[in-house]
Amino acid sequence: MGSGGTMDLAFTPEQEVFRNRVRAFMARTLNDPFYQENRHRGGLRSAVSRWWDRAVFEAGLAGLSWPTAYGGQGLGQVEEIIFAEECYRAGAPEGIAWAGKGLLGPVLLVHGTEAQRQQFLPRILSVDDVWCQGYSEPEAGSDLAALRSRAVRDGDGWRLSGEKIWTSTVKDADWSFVLARTDPAAPKHRGLSLFLVPLHEPGVTVRPLTEVTGDDSFGSMHFDEVFVPDSQRVGEVNQGWRVANAILGFERGVTAIEQHGRYHRQFMAMLETWASLPSGNPLADPAVRDEAAGLLGELQILRFWCLELITELQAGREPGFSASTLKYFYGDLFWRIGRASLRHQGPAVQRPGDGFQHYEYLWALGTNIFAGTSEIQLDIIAEHILGLPRGDRS
Numbered sequence: 001m002g003s004g005g006t007m008d009l010a011f012t013p014e015q016e017v018f019r020n021r022v023r024a025f026m027a028r029t030l031n032d033p034f035y036q037e038n039r040h041r042g043g044l045r046s047a048v049s050r051w052w053d054r055a056v057f058e059a060g061l062a063g064l065s066w067p068t069a070y071g072g073q074g075l076g077q078v079e080e081i082i083f084a085e086e087c088y089r090a091g092a093p094e095g096i097a098w099a100g101k102g103l104l105g106p107v108l109l110v111h112g113t114e115a116q117r118q119q120f121l122p123r124i125l126s127v128d129d130v131w132c133q134g135y136s137e138p139e140a141g142s143d144l145a146a147l148r149s150r151a152v153r154d155g156d157g158w159r160l161s162g163e164k165i166w167t168s169t170v171k172d173a174d175w176s177f178v179l180a181r182t183d184p185a186a187p188k189h190r191g192l193s194l195f196l197v198p199l200h201e202p203g204v205t206v207r208p209l210t211e212v213t214g215d216d217s218f219g220s221m222h223f224d225e226v227f228v229p230d231s232q233r234v235g236e237v238n239q240g241w242r243v244a245n246a247i248l249g250f251e252r253g254v255t256a257i258e259q260h261g262r263y264h265r266q267f268m269a270m271l272e273t274w275a276s277l278p279s280g281n282p283l284a285d286p287a288v289r290d291e292a293a294g295l296l297g298e299l300q301i302l303r304f305w306c307l308e309l310i311t312e313l314q315a316g317r318e319p320g321f322s323a324s325t326l327k328y329f330y331g332d333l334f335w336r337i338g339r340a341s342l343r344h345q346g347p348a349v350q351r352p353g354d355g356f357q358h359y360e361y362l363w364a365l366g367t368n369i370f371a372g373t374s375e376i377q378l379d380i381i382a383e384h385i386l387g388l389p390r391g392d393r394s
Helices: 013-029 033-038 042-058 077-090 098-111 114-125 240-275 286-314 322-343 355-366 374-385
Strands: 131-134 150-154 157-164 175-181 192-198 204-209 218-229
Touching: 013 077, 033 042, 077 240, 098 114, 098 131, 150 175, 157 175, 157 192, 175 218, 175 240, 192 218, 192 240, 240 286, 240 322, 286 322, 322 374
Parallel strands: 131 175
Antiparallel strands: 150 157, 157 218, 175 192, 204 218
């Protein structure tokens, strides 16, 4: 794929050499005795995820598109998508540093200070610091701008108080990028600022939450007058909504790239499971064949859409509002793949906790919630892309 503004579906010889390098790394690393022994032990999922991110870093494959000045590899977004594709092709574990690598890091490269980039970016890649996102609150989920967490000026810093909830990987995180209100008198979208907050400071309380899949990867954070130096504020004071939306744009867009491989793998596993069912392969039914062919076609559309997104990122353009269209598409697609994988396998596989397919179905439900619900994406598409009048949200 070229680096210009026109989408090219062909990978260059150099990019294919890089793909072979990644495949060799996968074959070598995924045969490591630690991984083979612990890959299915749920209690060690965090340890395996951290081990994986560290192995990626030591192999020189972390921060592929980040500048070398901050510990990156100085390559491009195409190499990022090649790496993501090969991870899911090989069944690699999910890393623990995704919030830092995929969300905060790209935004610091655009909106952060040079001091912030020098301090935080290398430690994200080396997994010395694990990050989580401090956005949602008990009274501010879909309507994020209604958040109540506040940061009040205190000398050369701020005092942060409030609660964040549904925070992924918080139990393993060292830092959080937290959106808080810094001007209570301003309109709700205009009085917010983004802060980089250490989670091991006095006044920070972290509590795990168990999700429907049985994992405890979510949690809540409570801040009680936590001091945050002004040097750990990202962007201008009261301009946090702009920075937060940049992060959400990356989350909605880049997540599609990462999750495409996951659900393509699930789709192929679904077909293999169907072929081995004692009651017969559901694909013998023409209606089921049509449904499966349609889902596979939409997965291919998603892949091409991801390649188009990569072209935009290569040209230095942020995902913007168009990421909401992509987010709505893949959230609905992943849910329908998960539903199909259960519906055609009979009642036995639909029991809670019954293996890979059930877990992936429950996870797919979350794709319509995280990074903004499907309803919020439709509002954004209507207002900012189609130019329709703002709906009544009272």
